[in-house]
Amino acid sequence: MADYEPEYRGSVTKYVFVESPDMTPGDLAIRAYEIAGGVMIKETCFGIQVTGSESEVEDLVSRIRSFDPTHIFVKDRGFPPGDPRRCRANLGGARPGFFGHEFEMGIIRHISRGLLRLPSRDPGIEPHPPTPDHTGRLDSARLKAIIAAKEP
Amino acid sequence: MAKVFIYPATSLILSDLVARFDHTPLGTALGIRERIQTPGLESPPLQITPDDPKRGLKYAAVEVPSGVRGRMAVYGPLIEDAEAAIVVHDADFAFGCMGCARTNELVKFMIRQRSIPTLDLNYPRTEGEGEEFVAAIHQFLASLGGRL
Numbered sequence: 001m002a003d004y005e006p007e008y009r010g011s012v013t014k015y016v017f018v019e020s021p022d023m024t025p026g027d028l029a030i031r032a033y034e035i036a037g038g039v040m041i042k043e044t045c046f047g048i049q050v051t052g053s054e055s056e057v058e059d060l061v062s063r064i065r066s067f068d069p070t071h072i073f074v075k076d077r078g079f080p081p082g083d084p085r086r087c088r089a090n091l092g093g094a095r096p097g098f099f100g101h102e103f104e105m106g107i108i109r110h111i112s113r114g115l116l117r118l119p120s121r122d123p124g125i126e127p128h129p130p131t132p133d134h135t136g137r138l139d140s141a142r143l144k145a146i147i148a149a150k151e152p
Numbered sequence: 153m154a155k156v157f158i159y160p161a162t163s164l165i166l167s168d169l170v171a172r173f174d175h176t177p178l179g180t181a182l183g184i185r186e187r188i189q190t191p192g193l194e195s196p197p198l199q200i201t202p203d204d205p206k207r208g209l210k211y212a213a214v215e216v217p218s219g220v221r222g223r224m225a226v227y228g229p230l231i232e233d234a235e236a237a238i239v240v241h242d243a244d245f246a247f248g249c250m251g252c253a254r255t256n257e258l259v260k261f262m263i264r265q266r267s268i269p270t271l272d273l274n275y276p277r278t279e280g281e282g283e284e285f286v287a288a289i290h291q292f293l294a295s296l297g298g299r300l
Contacts, residue, residue: 002193003191003192004192004194010189013185065172074167076185077181077185078180078182078185079185085196099245100160100162103244103245104164104165104245105164107276107282108165109282110279110285111169111282113279113283114284115172118283121283121287129287130273131273132272
């Protein structure tokens with residue numbers, strides 16, 4: 001095993017996704033560059049990645065969110081941008097983690113809708129979100145009954 | 153501001169909503185970042201070193217595959233640190249090998265065992281469900297304290 005010396009030590013990287021009818025990832029990147037200061041920005045097909053000190057990144061992210069609050073989404077990333085262990089330029093195929101993002105970006109318009117409607121929602125109304133339904137599972141008593149039936 | 157464990161731990165939607173409503177999301181990225189930024193011996197791709205399955209012994213027995221123990225070395229401390237949890241149950245992308253599957257079961261079990269406030273959900277399939285999904289998370293996080 002070789003010694004490991006990390007790059008960008010002490011930095012924080014965040015993904016910024018945009019799924020908006022009014023803003024493309026390219027628009028987002030241009031506006032982010034204008035206010036980036038010392039934060040490193042990497043453009044991607046879905047938005048940008050920002051890397052820098054925690055306070056700088058938090059500040060930038062809160063300002064980026066204000067561009068289109070209900071259509072811009074942010075999450076933490078463990079790796080710095082362009083890391084050869086993660087970057088698909090070195091690996092080929094989809095980047096690890098792509099499928100999760102692909103799935104969630106497919107339903108994120110429903111979240112945008114929810115965020116848009118949240119301020120006008122009566123706080124007294126109890127939310128009824130989709131919840132897991134366990135009734136479809138085969139319980140052990142029913143399984144025993146099936147075994148005992150000995151049907152051909 | 154409460155620390156909220158999210159499951160799936162890589163979820164963009166949960167991570168964003170928790171941070172948006174002024175709480176701290178605890179997800180995989182934090183555990184991986186800690187490993188990626190710590191000097192030591194090179195162990196690509198995730199810097200999960202042979203020490204991690206040993207640390208995972210705190211959460212899973214020695215006869216449990218090392219893949220589960222290695223994963224639990226990342227998730228276990230996050231769950232221990234969490235003050236609340238949001239669990240989405242029908243996340244197809246959390247599907248994986250037996251290591252992933254058993255770790256997912258163990259993660260959900262540990263959340264239950266800790267008896268912290270937990271919100272159980274499914275992903276929204278329609279706009280109406282999306283509205284209820286966001287409202288439920290907002291209400292749950294408001295009950296933990298913080299900005300509304």
